[in-house]
Amino acid sequence: MSAVIVQGLTKTYGTVKAVDEVSFTVERGEVFALLGPNGAGKTTTVEILEGHRDRDAGEVSVLGFDPATGGRGYREHIGIVLQEAGFEEEFSVVELLRLYAGFYPCPRDPDEVIEQVGLKDKRDARVRTLSGGQRRRLDLALGLAGRPELLFLDEPTTGFDPSARHRAWELIEGLRSSGTTILLTTHYMDEAQHLADRVAVLREGRLVAAGAPEALIGAGHTSVLSFRLPAGTMPADLPALTGHVEARGPVVSIETAQPARDMHTLTGWALDRGTELTSLTLARPSLEEVYLDLVGEATS
Numbered sequence: 001m002s003a004v005i006v007q008g009l010t011k012t013y014g015t016v017k018a019v020d021e022v023s024f025t026v027e028r029g030e031v032f033a034l035l036g037p038n039g040a041g042k043t044t045t046v047e048i049l050e051g052h053r054d055r056d057a058g059e060v061s062v063l064g065f066d067p068a069t070g071g072r073g074y075r076e077h078i079g080i081v082l083q084e085a086g087f088e089e090e091f092s093v094v095e096l097l098r099l100y101a102g103f104y105p106c107p108r109d110p111d112e113v114i115e116q117v118g119l120k121d122k123r124d125a126r127v128r129t130l131s132g133g134q135r136r137r138l139d140l141a142l143g144l145a146g147r148p149e150l151l152f153l154d155e156p157t158t159g160f161d162p163s164a165r166h167r168a169w170e171l172i173e174g175l176r177s178s179g180t181t182i183l184l185t186t187h188y189m190d191e192a193q194h195l196a197d198r199v200a201v202l203r204e205g206r207l208v209a210a211g212a213p214e215a216l217i218g219a220g221h222t223s224v225l226s227f228r229l230p231a232g233t234m235p236a237d238l239p240a241l242t243g244h245v246e247a248r249g250p251v252v253s254i255e256t257a258q259p260a261r262d263m264h265t266l267t268g269w270a271l272d273r274g275t276e277l278t279s280l281t282l283a284r285p286s287l288e289e290v291y292l293d294l295v296g297e298a299t300s
């Protein structure tokens, strides 16, 4: 059975439909990213799944529980990492982890978790002395304390320096390998593209796309071939191509839905003339470009 099943989920605040008939599933063991601009309904959706907010309509099942009525039995199976968790500042890192571990029937060893999130040096440091990035790692450690089957991560790397970010990615990949299902929200499309097996894009409370990042990128989007014109040639000298040719000085870009065919034609043309196509690249759109198309913002 899927880890998460959401059917027709709806939540209204006054006249604002924060979540409007949203349906998706998250399979066990996958990393699933909820994407969308500010106010799209991500937090509301996640909070309903966590059992922290009531829904107006729709069916929700998480690990076989209805989060609205699952109570403690449900919460023992999940881990939640919020963006701004308030901590007991005078506890040490290991004391806080021991405290959290005590709430769960089958907790993880606090020292193992501390090592996993890279806080070994800070094991005995007071929480109030931690830097912002170290606090975020502590957030993550606390989310893992109860050995969750499903981990909710709210913008897990916001405010991280680049190396902390890559470390967090490795950690998330490690959790995925050990079978933990992960539902995350993020505003970083490279993060979603790197980590997520599947993504769902919300816009104004409605689901506008869902699927594997590669599938979303592949659906109806063209590739761009670009290269420098060989000396002594003009764009008009190029062979007939399926794509749209644009030249900016000596740099030619071809937006094409048939990259293999156009690449073949072009390289054949260059070889026949005994010339080279320097700076030749074939680029696929990134998830970010596809996302911006979906949520209706300019791509340049």
Ligand SMILES: Nc1ncnc2c1ncn2[C@@H]1O[C@H](COP(=O)(O)OP(=O)(O)OP(=O)(O)O)[C@@H](O)[C@H]1O
Pocket (backbone or CB within 6 Å): 013, 016, 017, 018, 036, 037, 038, 039, 040, 041, 042, 043, 044, 045
């Ligand atoms: N408690 C609330 N009372 C009234 N309106 C709310 C409440 N919580 C959220 N909303 C509204 O519901 C909509 C969705 O908000 P939500 O926080 O779910 O979006 P989000 O996608 O998480 O945004 P962000 O990326 O900024 O965190 C917004 O229009 C927001 O103003």
